[in-house]
Structures are given as C-alpha cells and as structure tokens.
C-alpha cells in the first residue's frame with residue numbers, strides 16, 4: 001500500500017534507533033485522523049519505538065506540539081487533515097503548518113515527518129489515509145520517513 005516511488009524495503013528495528021517517537025495529531029476530520037494515527041502507531045511498533053502522543057485542536061497547532069515533542073523524543077511525526085473544499089482559508093492553514101513543521105525540524109535538529117494531508121476533497125483524504133482499499137498509508141509513511149531520516153543521520157553524530 002504505497003504511492004508511486006515510495007521506498008519499499010521493510011522498516012524493521014535497527015541498531016541506530018530511534019528509541020522514541022512523538023506523534024502530534026490534529027482533531028479535525030476524526031475518522032480520517034484515526035486511520036492516520038493507526039498508520040503512525042504501526043510504523044512505531046515496526047521500528048520498536050516508544051510512543052508519546054499529543055492531541056491538538058487543528059493542524060495550525062501542530063508545529064508547536066511538534067516542537068515540544070522534539071525536545072523530548074528522538075523523532076516526531078505530525079498528522080492532520082486539511083480539505084480545501086471545507087476550509088475557507090485552506091492556503092493559510094496548509095502553508096503555516098508545513099512551514100512550521102519544517103522550521104521545527106531545523107531549529108530542533110530533529111526529524112519531523114509531515115503526515116498532514118492537504119487535499120481538495122474528503123475522498124482524496126480517505127484514499128491516502130491507509131484505510132482498507134486506500135492507495136496510500138500516509139500516517140505510516142510520514143512516521144517511516146522520520147525514522148529512516150534519524151537512522152541516516154545517526155552515523156554523522158558518531159563522527160563528531
């Protein structure tokens with residue numbers, strides 16, 4: 001269940017960790033969020049990570065939650081759903097969320113997976129949510145990206 005071009009090797013555990021993952025999750029579009037959360041938790045379990053979860057109201061609040069998690073966890077994944085047709089200021093929320101998450105990753109030197117779905121319709125969000133029959137598993141993929149980035153960077157910190 002992966003998008004075109006998605007890395008396909010098994011995640012599995014790894015000597016280089018990470019040991020802990022923080023999951024920041026928004027609350028809008030509950031059923032789709034439940035599927036994203038399920039995916040992120042599966043990735044954490046596959047990688048052998050201990051999970052800390054923080055629930056915030058909307059995607060706009062994800063960066064500050066990700067920042068708090070980045071100060072205590074090895075990696076962070078942020079999950080949210082923003083649907084253009086249902087969100088009058090879609091561009092502002094999507095842009096602020098994405099830019100905020102990127103900033104947290106750099107400011108805190110911590111891999112942050114972006115699992116915020118910014119889509120045109122609810123159907124598109126469901127199709128990326130990882131529910132049965134969906135073409136993508138975005139919660140899993142975002143957590144996996146953060147975990148793989150941590151592993152990729154681990155040898156660099158050993159070199160200092």
Ligand code: RBF
Nearest residue numbers: 026028057058059060061080081082083087088
């Ligand atoms: N947050 C989301 O995570 N997804 C949404 O689709 C979404 N739509 C919103 C639509 C409106 C009209 C408003 C006012 C807020 C929306 N939010 C949404 C919440 C937003 O991320 C944030 O929590 C609030 O703006 C409070 O800071």
